[in-house]
Amino acid sequence: MFPEIIDTRPLRRAIDDSLTWVVANWGGALEAAAYPLLMLLRGIEDFLVAVPWWVIILVLVGVAWLASRRWQLPALVLGALLFLGVMDLWRDAMTTTALMVAATLTAVVVSIPVGVWMSRSTRVRNMVAPVLDLMQTLPSFVYLIPTVMIFGPGKIPALLATIVYAAPPLVRLTDLGLRNVDPAVMEATRAFGASPSQRLFGVQIPLALPTILAGVNQTTMMALSMVVIASMIGAGGLGYQVLQGIGRLEVSRGLFAGLGIVALAIIFDRVTQAFGRQLQSRVGVQEAAR
Amino acid sequence: MSQVSPTSDIAISLKGVTKIFGSDPERALDMLRRGVGKTEVQAETGNVVGLDDVSLAIERGQIFVVMGLSGSGKSTLIRHVNRLIEPTSGEIIVGGDNVLEMDDAALRKFRQTRIAMVFQKFALMPHRSVIENVAYGLEIRGVRREERLERAAKWIEIVGLKGYEKTRPRQLSGGQQQRVGLARALAMDTDIVLMDEAFSALDPLIRAGMQEQLLELQQSLNKTILFITHDFDEALKIGNRIAVLKDGAVQQVAHPEEIVLRPANAHIEEFVRDVNKARAIHVGTIMERGAFEACELAVPAGARCEDVLPLFADHRWVGVTGESGEQIGRLSATQVIKALARYSAAPPAAAVVTEAA
Structure with a gap:
């Protein structure tokens, strides 16, 4: 056994006590701070549930066609959505979609500025990168428990946990995309006297957009992969069905809900990828990388 | 031959521009000013000398x-x-600023x-x-x-x-x-x-x-x-x-x-x-200066040797005209060939051997 060099008990106790203190003194304030997130999630969910199923199918199939301009992708999307409807998973699927969309939107708002900041300074990058590693590798239960203690079980901790897990790839890919913009083009913008914001918004972000969109795609996929864990603390949706299936040893329930998650993943993955390809050919990034 | 005239104004002026890439340019600059060679500066400080005291007008x-x-x-x-x-040091004036x-x-x-x-x-x-x-x-x-x-x-x-x-x-x-x-x-x-x-x-x-x-x-x-x-x-x-x-x-x-x-x-x-060299040398530099009988063909003194070479296919002499268009000299193929040869490097080794034999 490794010899006991210091007594770690006081350290542990200090951490536990400080969390209790935070819950007691800051719980209300933190909950109020997270309230807009809850509103966002509820708003999206209520909207998706209120819209008739056939409208949602029409819109998603239409979007799939716009993204690919071929019949295969819309057919795939239609098939996946019909599966969800036929298997009586529609409502749960909408709840799960709302969680994923809310998490992705929040991640976009937070991650892109952080990615921009990282791309501009190696020091910031060296500081942020390990935090991202931590967010992706730390088992989600470790930060799930304190968030549940602060916010109570429900949608807020589920949403926060999903964001923490899903945001890192978007930060990384934003940083990568901005750094990979042809340095010769960036030098030309300087030579013509462009200001930093003209360079960022006029040239750098448009050219990095395909990479950033790949990050958004990754974020949606990561968010979907969190739904089972999120449903343990009250997110509901397809994940909850999976949990129930496990709890009641109903293999069929777990299987169909699991396939429903896969169906959602296929829809969002293929559609965002198709948009990414379209954007890539429009921006002509392949050429710039040559 | 040089076209510098003292009255013309200078658009870009660089004076003593030195650029040192690296972590400690001041020390490298100091060494450079003391007359230490670029290679030694790089070896000792790890800094690379990009530009060394460049002055251009x-x-x-x-x-x-x-x-x-x-x-x-x-x-x-x-x-x-x-x-x-x-720059690490020096002065750059463009259009007076x-x-x-x-x-x-x-x-x-x-x-x-x-x-x-x-x-x-x-x-x-x-x-x-x-x-x-x-x-x-x-x-x-x-x-x-x-x-x-x-x-x-x-x-x-x-x-x-x-x-x-x-x-x-x-x-x-x-x-x-x-x-x-x-x-x-x-x-x-x-x-x-x-x-x-x-x-x-x-x-x-x-x-x-x-x-x-x-x-x-x-x-x-x-x-x-x-x-x-x-x-x-x-x-x-x-x-x-x-x-x-x-x-x-x-x-x-x-x-x-x-x-x-x-x-x-x-x-x-x-x-x-x-x-x-036929492109670089102008006929004005190598022509036979003087008032000769007017030639059938004439080129301006600023023409390049390569431009007049084709003319010798049909003409023995080609006139050279000054700025106002009057003939100021003339040129033969031999003169052009001599000029090109004179400014060449030593003849190739093979040619020397043949001559000796």
């Missing part, structure tokens, strides 16, 4: 060529003029209005159409959309790309892309244009065409052009004056002909050895 309306091999510091040099690179004293806003204004640049790898924006690329500099300057598109369209036509306005750069060939780059710089309508190996990435035939076009444009535009190249032939063809750079230091600054006739050192002589 570039006259208004000139095509000034900086020639050097890769690693000679020529790309570093051109980036000092619009301060894309900060000290570039190094400008703050960020003044420097942006300076780049927007006074100086334009053409790049070796074109550096066009792939997400913008040709006309939007050409209008980019004007857009940054804040010119109204209608006006800048109108001016961009005019320059696209001048460089011969009419009909390609809405095309994306990547759909164009290399030569066409660099025409876009040239139009983008010229649309700025600045007195000074920096051209960083602008034609080096192009195929030889396309390159020759672009050189011709640049010279043709320069006739009417009369801009100050600082042109960087590693190609000595190109330097001779387009340069009014040439500076040869090696290891960040200027070796010789002279009129092209002067460099060919009198290379300052062995390094420059190596370039001269492989060069087409």
Whole structure:
């Protein structure tokens, strides 16, 4: 056994006590701070549930066609959505979609500025990168428990946990995309006297957009992969069905809900990828990388 | 022979510009000033000397060529003029203004209005159409959309790309892309244009065409052009004056002909050895001066040897005319051949052997 060099008990106790203190003194304030997130999630969910199923199918199939301009992708999307409807998973699927969309939107708002900041300074990058590693590798239960203690079980901790897990790839890919913009083009913008914001918004972000969109795609996929864990603390949706299936040893329930998650993943993955390809050919990034 | 006249004004002036890349430029600079060699400075401090005490005076309306091999510091040099690179020490005056004293806003204004640049790898924006690329500099300057598109369209036509306005750069060939780059710089309508190996990435035939076009444009535009190249032939063809750079230091600054006739050192002589001397030497320099009977054909004194060579197929003598058109001398094929031979290096070894035998 490794010899006991210091007594770690006081350290542990200090951490536990400080969390209790935070819950007691800051719980209300933190909950109020997270309230807009809850509103966002509820708003999206209520909207998706209120819209008739056939409208949602029409819109998603239409979007799939716009993204690919071929019949295969819309057919795939239609098939996946019909599966969800036929298997009586529609409502749960909408709840799960709302969680994923809310998490992705929040991640976009937070991650892109952080990615921009990282791309501009190696020091910031060296500081942020390990935090991202931590967010992706730390088992989600470790930060799930304190968030549940602060916010109570429900949608807020589920949403926060999903964001923490899903945001890192978007930060990384934003940083990568901005750094990979042809340095010769960036030098030309300087030579013509462009200001930093003209360079960022006029040239750098448009050219990095395909990479950033790949990050958004990754974020949606990561968010979907969190739904089972999120449903343990009250997110509901397809994940909850999976949990129930496990709890009641109903293999069929777990299987169909699991396939429903896969169906959602296929829809969002293929559609965002198709948009990414379209954007890539429009921006002509392949050429710039040559 | 040299075209420097004391009255002409200087558009770009570099005085003692030194650039040291590395973590401790001050120490390296100090060593350099004490006369320590560049190699020793690099070995001891780990800093690389990019430019070593470069002083140049570039006259208004000139095509000034900086020639050097890769690693000679020529790309570093051109980036000092619009301060894309900060010098470690020295003074840079462009059009009477000290570039190094400008703050960020003044420097942006300076780049927007006074100086334009053409790049070796074109550096066009792939997400913008040709006309939007050409209008980019004007857009940054804040010119109204209608006006800048109108001016961009005019320059696209001048460089011969009419009909390609809405095309994306990547759909164009290399030569066409660099025409876009040239139009983008010229649309700025600045007195000074920096051209960083602008034609080096192009195929030889396309390159020759672009050189011709640049010279043709320069006739009417009369801009100050600082042109960087590693190609000595190109330097001779387009340069009014040439500076040869090696290891960040200027070796010789002279009129092209002067460099060919009198290379300052062995390094420059190596370039001269492989060069087409018939292009570099003008007939005025080697003609038989005097009042001879008028020849059937006459060329101006500024004509190049290569231009008169074909004339000797049908004529024994070709007249040479002065600025006012009167004949000031004449030239025979023998004289041209002698001149070209005289400035050649030693005859090849094989020829010497045959002679001895």
